[in-house]
Amino acid sequence: MDPASSAEVMVHLTHCPFCVPAAPLRADTTSSQVWGLSYSSGFQKLSVRRKRCDSCRALFLGCWAYSPGGHSRTRIACHPRESAWFFFRERIHAGSFVAMHVDYLRFMTTAFIFLRASFSGLVKTVHAMFPGHRLNPNDCQRCLEHGWFLHSALSNTWSEAELLGEDFDLRLDSLDATLLGYEPRLRSLLHQTGSTHHCGACANPVLTGDGGMKLTTSLCNERTSASLRSEELGLSIPIGCTCRPIRGSLFCRAHQADAAEMLPPEIRDHRRVTGQGRLSFRYTGSDDFLPVQSMSAIRLRQYDSRLALLDYAAADPTRFAPGECNPVGEDALRMDDSDYEAVKACNCLKDERKRLAVRRYAGVFVVVLPCGHIVTVHHLVGAESLPQVAYCFAQALNITAGKRFICYDNACALARFCRNPVRAAQMQIFRDRVFVLPESHLRGHTACLDPSHQFFLPEVRKSAHPELAGVNTEAQEHVFAWARWLVHVANPMKPVRHRVFFLLLCLARNEHRGLGARPRASRPNRNWNVWRGAFPRRPADGDDPEQPAPEHAAVPAAAVAAAPLDARPVANDDVQPSLLLNLRDNKLHRLAAPLRISCGATLPKRWRYLSSRDEVARSKLCLRNGCFSPGADF
Known part of the structure; x- marks a missing residue:
């Protein structure tokens, strides 16, 4: 199925930002057909046309500049928000999902803050609202996560003096390394x-x-x-x-023990001899505690409960090999x-x-x-x-x-x-x-x-x-x-x-x-300023509908001072109702006496009488003792 809409994407830059003096850019004659995601049209086909600098021979697309002869090196050419489309792929292949509109990226951030959205939920929403493409949902989710992280990190830390012309790795496999480099900048910005x-x-x-x-x-x-x-x-x-452990191990790839070295089992736990400050450990599968001097140094490096090993390392640093010295220090x-x-x-x-x-x-x-x-x-x-x-x-x-x-x-x-x-x-x-x-x-x-x-x-x-x-x-x-x-x-x-x-x-x-003070949310005023017994009673079957209504409502203070009315009177005093429906949870109760529930529950604020349980589902019956408990006749 063809996409609902298509668009042509042109580079907004007119002159090369790297050449002195700035050389004009000219558009390429060829274009690529790729997929993009926008806020207004969902997934749509994009006709991408690059621009070229004849002086430095760099190619420009979106906010990026590519080295001549390929895309092995990507540089930042402008602020990512100056371009309408953000391209998050290093290589542009026909028919691939390579770009997102900045309006949709801004919507993603807003949805995370206010709508409790997730990456998978956003992909499902777009697929449901804008059908007509054949993109894999899992690939789309990875692309959304990849593009949002790159655009948000670069936009928040943008400084033209520092980032213009800086090399930037767009590869999906290098996302973690890229974010690791931008994490200190983001933390400093928050401070x-x-x-x-x-x-x-x-x-x-x-x-x-x-x-x-x-x-x-x-x-x-x-x-x-x-x-x-x-x-x-x-x-x-x-x-x-702070790396993730590999499958089947408690340690990451960098901290795996040498397979060629015969090592004892991993350390299970330790204990401290009271008053002497000495530590003893025991291996997994063993019940005997051994002194720290007889333990494997590698296993000691892999185990530290409550940072007890730091005290030991400061007292006896010679236990570690030169390449395994403790980098924490005594001032930690x-x-x-x-x-x-x-x-x-x-x-x-x-x-x-x-x-x-x-x-x-x-x-x-x-x-x-x-x-x-x-x-x-x-x-x-x-x-x-x-x-x-x-x-x-x-x-x-x-x-x-x-x-x-x-x-x-x-x-x-x-x-x-x-x-x-x-x-x-x-x-x-x-x-x-x-x-x-x-x-x-x-x-x-x-x-x-x-x-x-x-x-x-x-x-x-x-x-x-x-x-x-x-x-x-x-x-x-x-x-x-x-x-x-x-x-x-x-x-x-x-x-x-x-x-x-x-x-x-x-x-x-x-x-x-920080954009401005928001109006304080308030609950609607329902004029519930009197207790429930002072509310006017509901009209009964015997009331005269022709009776004129009073011109003015009763003063609340006078209503409260008066004798309390029957909260829920019955039309015919000779017929006493046997069932009461709680209008808050829709539970049906039996009545032991007027205004007294058989199971002992408190009279709810909103309720009404019923003469038969036929209009209430069986799942809404109160199963407490006295009402409709198991074994009762109902």
């Missing part, structure tokens, strides 16, 4: 928007943060090969390898033995003791201003550990100015972690900060709110700080209410795409929130 944002709702010294979303993205089990470091703060946290933030007693006091410890073997992203940690503007985003590796939480808040404090209150659902543990003397030199940024619990999390804490407990911390109560009256300390929960559906979209992605996807959407959300 920049957080530092420059000002509004009336966040004009207070408060930062809120929390981790949420149950992710299932698996990570390599090598836990000490990399760290996340901030040179400005002088802080680092170990995050290990990690839990100390003196932290656990205080942290466990409120039973709010969040570590990875539950899952020692399988390593995943435990969720996303966001730091938010009280107005809802996102300042930082961090993917929690392994668990929502206090070192990672402290690192995120330290970044946010460094970005924003004048923030004194830190609101976190485990504020008591975070306060003790940051004030521990063993890391006093690293935690200077938390000096004079006040840690506060959100109002919705007070019930789960015991020790920090008990004046008789040794770990009593009165500052965590919001009511103890008058300047926090009226301040929204639940802004992070509002962000996760928006982002909760992103789990289903991002879980199938590779880790690097996972991180970039959240960065792009947080940037887009901040941009949409």
